[in-house]
Amino acid sequence: MTLEELIADAARRGELNHLSVIATERGFHAVFRVASGTGHSSATDKDPVEALRAALTSAKMVRAPRGPSMKPTPEPDPVFIDVDDMDFG
Numbered sequence: 001m002t003l004e005e006l007i008a009d010a011a012r013r014g015e016l017n018h019l020s021v022i023a024t025e026r027g028f029h030a031v032f033r034v035a036s037g038t039g040h041s042s043a044t045d046k047d048p049v050e051a052l053r054a055a056l057t058s059a060k061m062v063r064a065p066r067g068p069s070m071k072p073t074p075e076p077d078p079v080f081i082d083v084d085d086m087d088f089g
């Protein structure tokens with residue numbers, strides 16, 4: 001999977017809580033924190049993409065949902081107030 005696909009998969013699972021990469025003396029250090037628990041995974045590599053990929057693939061995430069799990073929330077009906085009917089005292 002590409003890095004973009006790994007990030008999209010984590011987001012689809014609802015597990016994308018934190019993802020970061022910083023430059024260090026040994027290369028790049030990536031950290032991925034899952035949303036379903038307190039765990040995280042991290043990796044260091046000379047290539048920032050490979051560090052991110054390693055952090056994402058080593059994390060223990062919940063199973064991917066089958067089909068769309070989020071349903072759009074319907075918009076509430078607008079409230080109409082006739083100013084002529086209001087009593088302003």
